[in-house]
Amino acid sequence: MTRLELRDVRKNFGxxxxxxxxxxxxxxxxxxxxxxxxGAGKSxxxxxxxxxxxxxxxxxxxxxxxxxxxxxFMPQRDALMPWRRVIDNATLGLEVQGMKRRAxxxxxxxxxxxxxxxxxxxxxxxxxxxxxxxxAALLRTVVQQRDMLLLDEPFGALDALxxxxxxxxxxxxxxxxxxxxxxxxxxxxxxxxxxxRIYVLSARPARVVSEVAVPLPRPRTESxxxxxxxxxxxxxxxxxxxxxxxxxxRSSDGETK
Amino acid sequence: MLSRRLGxxxxxxxxxxxxxxxxxxxxxxxxxxxxxHLPRKGPQGGRSAVATAITKLxxxxxxxxxxxxxxxxxxxxGDIAPTIxxxxxxxxxxxxxxxxxxxxxxxxxxxxxxxxxxxxxxxAFVLSALVDFLPRLRxxxxxxxxxSQTLPLVAIAPLVVLWFGFGLxxxxxxxxxxxxxxxxxxxxxxxxxxxxxxxxxxxxMGAGRWRIFWLARLPSALPYFFAGLRISITYAVVGxxxxxxxxxxxxxxxxMLSAKNNFRPDLVLAAVAVSSALTLALFGLAVLVQxxxxxxxxxxxxxxxxxDKAEPSxxxxx
Numbered sequence: 166m167t168r169l170e171l172r173d174v175r176k177n178f179g180x181x182x183x184x185x186x187x188x189x190x191x192x193x194x195x196x197x198x199x200x201x202x203x204g205a206g207k208s209x210x211x212x213x214x215x216x217x218x219x220x221x222x223x224x225x226x227x228x229x230x231x232x233x234x235x236x237x238f239m240p241q242r243d244a245l246m247p248w249r250r251v252i253d254n255a256t257l258g259l260e261v262q263g264m265k266r267r268a269x270x271x272x273x274x275x276x277x278x279x280x281x282x283x284x285x286x287x288x289x290x291x292x293x294x295x296x297x298x299x300x301a302a303l304l305r306t307v308v309q310q311r312d313m314l315l316l317d318e319p320f321g322a323l324d325a326l327x328x329x330x331x332x333x334x335x336x337x338x339x340x341x342x343x344x345x346x347x348x349x350x351x352x353x354x355x356x357x358x359x360x361x362r363i364y365v366l367s368a369r370p371a372r373v374v375s376e377v378a379v380p381l382p383r384p385r386t387e388s389x390x391x392x393x394x395x396x397x398x399x400x401x402x403x404x405x406x407x408x409x410x411x412x413x414x415r416s417s418d419g420e421t422k
Numbered sequence: 423m424l425s426r427r428l429g430x431x432x433x434x435x436x437x438x439x440x441x442x443x444x445x446x447x448x449x450x451x452x453x454x455x456x457x458x459h460l461p462r463k464g465p466q467g468g469r470s471a472v473a474t475a476i477t478k479l480x481x482x483x484x485x486x487x488x489x490x491x492x493x494x495x496x497x498x499x500g501d502i503a504p505t506i507x508x509x510x511x512x513x514x515x516x517x518x519x520x521x522x523x524x525x526x527x528x529x530x531x532x533x534x535x536x537x538x539x540x541x542x543x544x545x546a547f548v549l550s551a552l553v554d555f556l557p558r559l560r561x562x563x564x565x566x567x568x569x570s571q572t573l574p575l576v577a578i579a580p581l582v583v584l585w586f587g588f589g590l591x592x593x594x595x596x597x598x599x600x601x602x603x604x605x606x607x608x609x610x611x612x613x614x615x616x617x618x619x620x621x622x623x624x625x626x627m628g629a630g631r632w633r634i635f636w637l638a639r640l641p642s643a644l645p646y647f648f649a650g651l652r653i654s655i656t657y658a659v660v661g662x663x664x665x666x667x668x669x670x671x672x673x674x675x676x677x678m679l680s681a682k683n684n685f686r687p688d689l690v691l692a693a694v695a696v697s698s699a700l701t702l703a704l705f706g707l708a709v710l711v712q713x714x715x716x717x718x719x720x721x722x723x724x725x726x727x728x729x730d731k732a733e734p735s736x737x738x739x740x
Contacts, residue, residue, distance in 0.1 A: 212622075215622075215625070215626040216625075216626075217622060217625060217626070234627075234628045236626065237626075238622075238623055238626035238627075239623075240619040240622055240623050241619060242619060244617060244619040244620045244622075244623050246620060246637075246638065246641065247718050247722070248641040248644070248716070248718055257624075257627070257637075258627045261624065261627040261628055261629045261633060261637075262627070262628065288721075289717075289718040289721040289722070290718075291718060291721050291722040292721050309627065315626075
């Protein structure tokens with residue numbers, strides 16, 4: 166069943182064309198990634214979805230025009246509030262929805278163990294390591310119990326080793342929860358490891374240049390066989406991406422979102 | 423030199439009293455035990471905190487003592503009339519003799535300072551919030567506020583007294599004039615320093631502007647606010663004394679004026695010492711309030727201290 170459906174979504178900032186007709190769909194319980202070069206407008210797409218900005222084109226959710234609070238959004242970096250304890254960061258979305266702080270804490274507390282944060286409920290975010298902060302941020306995102314997760318390069322700010330560990334952890338978590346999720350990334354390996362399908366975007370103005378299904382069985386971290394197949398898919402995607410990048414057509418804008 | 427020796431002596435004493443369970447190992451142990459992973463300050467932490475404080479304070483105390491000694495010697499053996507430069511010992515003795523009059527004049531200064539500063543704080547908060555919601559207001563107000571900081575206090579204080587009399591109001595106004603601006607600027611800058619991603623995330627959660635202000639912008643401004651508070655609180659007592667100097671029934675300012683007119687520099691200096699002590703106490707209070715209001719800042723520095731000793735646990739499994 167298709168949940169999110171985008172048809173020919175466009176966005177210009179003045180004369181700058183950022184999104185040149187994006188069409189994609191995400192089915193219930195599906196993990197879909199949007200992969201593209203830096204500065205391709207991936208984050209603009211998320212801002213359109215969360216309603217922070219307006220664009221043209223059709224955005225539908227469960228068949229109806231997209232409205233309001235469908236998504237739980239996890240921004241780049243963790244955006245944990247340093248002045249709230251970890252548990253109060255986790256309850257933030259529930260509190261904004263109008264839940265009393267105490268009830269929200271009771272709802273969130275049992276989930277700490279699963280997110281590897283047991284015992285750190287009363288810690289300050291500054292006391293956590295990078296990986297723990299990301300898990301706390303994901304906990305804050307999923308407890309909102311929205312229809313769909315939007316993950317905006319969630320591991321981009323981590324060191325390589327922690328990032329790899331977090332990707333594996335997220336894959337495990339996703340297998341047991343089957344969230345409907347849309348992930349933005351420019352990490353090809355991350356996209357292949359986590360996704361059922363991948364939309365590859367061109368450089369700005371962004372359009373979908375290919376849609377890659379990842380038919381690998383889960384869990385995806387086990388066998389060498391799987392790793393070889395994954396590597397083949399990665400190579401294909403990289404060819405597509407690098408074939409697109411024509412250094413003469415546009416100057417590098419150095420965006421590092 | 424002396425301070426280092428003092429610190430060493432204190433450390434030696436501590437290790438001889440307490441079994442060798444240093445803070446270092448306490449930090450290493452702490453994150454491993456769940457629930458109680460926040461290192462609480464036990465009696466040992468308290469004692470070492472006192473030792474650190476003494477070690478830190480020693481240079482300041484030492485330099486002050488040297489300054490006072492030099493002054494004392496110069497005033498005593500330099501053939502200087504006490505009506506020109508009284509020795510510190512004389513200032514102290516005279517201050518003790520007139521302690522009743524000093525206290526009587528200190529209380530109105532304290533209440534004026536506190537009242538003026540409270541009003542200034544409230545005004546800074548309300549106006550900064552308004553300016554945050556209405557950027558156009560900022561453009562309208564800031565030129566006036568900056569201009570207000572160029573007014574020479576010496577000229578404006580008598581005028582304010584002339585307009586508003588000898589009561590509390592002119593003092594509140596003058597204190598607000600000198601303390602308002604640093605806090606206002608700090609708050610406005612602090613709101614602007616809110617992490618963009620936190621605001622975006624709150625908006626995606628469905629929070630409105632007021633919610634975002636309350637949940638993110640205000641707490642983000644706290645470190646800036648306290649920096650501004652520490653600056654402006656040191657102006658507050660000076661502002662009050664200026665206001666009293668220009669005209670008051672009682673207060674340190676008017677006391678200094680009449681002592682000067684009676685050729686009593688020792689009493690002027692005694693009043694100066696009282697006002698310095700007052701300012702220092704207020705500054706200390708501000709630092710204390712900051713520590714209490716922002717406990718996560720302490721956690722941050724504790725973690726920083728822990729990091730160069732050992733990799734913190736918690737990343738056992740990713």
